[in-house]
Amino acid sequence: MRAQITLQQPADRLWAPVEESLADEEIAAGLHRGQEACLEAAYRRWGTLVHTLAYRALGDAREAEDVTQQVFLAVWRGRAGYNAHRGAFAGWVVGITRRKIADALTARTRRTDLVSAAQATLGLTAPADTMARQVLDQVMVCHELALLPAAQRRVLELAFYSDLSHSQIAHVTGWPLGTVKSHSRRGLNRLRLRIAAAEAQ
Known part of the structure; x- marks a missing residue:
């Protein structure tokens, strides 16, 4: 496999007409x-369905596009796991789509919670429709983040910019979950105090 999979190709590719005659089982x-x-054939056949399902669930075209890409990358990477005896290939693709949609909704909820926590702890204010990234960028602009102890800074950067949960941070860093939570709490408290002190000057 090449380093990058291109899911959209010109319509005049030699295999494109053949794809229309392939059965689902042949694509699989x-x-x-x-x-x-065959990955591109799968994308041509089910890409619209996947995108429609994602858009209906998420209500955001950009997120739906991201999910669609993730689905077909998962189809490629997990192709050896498909078993025709367990169901149709199209159903397998839809199952992957549902899981990726669920992941996207979970990530959205976590971002919303993180924004709320950052606003409450750091005293940040932003319009209700401000994206999480914009709010978190305000934290970065407050250069105080760079002045935190290394461990606290590491945890907050993973939470803010990599959108990782405490459990995921523990896995990435190898630190106990309690240690991660402690660094997160102390780091946020330090930021709050330092920002409050700066505003008071």
Whole structure:
């Protein structure tokens, strides 16, 4: 497989007309053999369905596009896990789509919670429709983040900019979950105190 999979190709590619005549099972078999043309055939056949499902669930075109990309990357990476005896290939693709939509909704909830926590703890104010990234950028602008102890800074950067939960941070850093939570709490408190002191000057 090449380093990057291109899901959209010009319509005049030689295999494009052949794709229309392929049965779902043939696409699945070709994928299993590692044929990228079959990945593109799958995208042409089910891409619109995947995007529609994602958009209906998320209500955001950009997120729906992201989910669609994630679904077909997951189809490619997990192609060996498809078992025709367990159901149709299209159903397998839809199952992956539902999982990716659920992941996107979970991430959205976590970002919303993080924004609320940052606003409450750091005293930040922003319009209700401000995106999480914009709010968190305000934290970065407050250069106080760079002055935190290394461990506290590491935890907050992973939370703010990598959108990781405490459990995920513990996995990435190898630190106990309690230690991660402690660094997060202390780091946020230090930021709050330092920002309050700066505003008082």
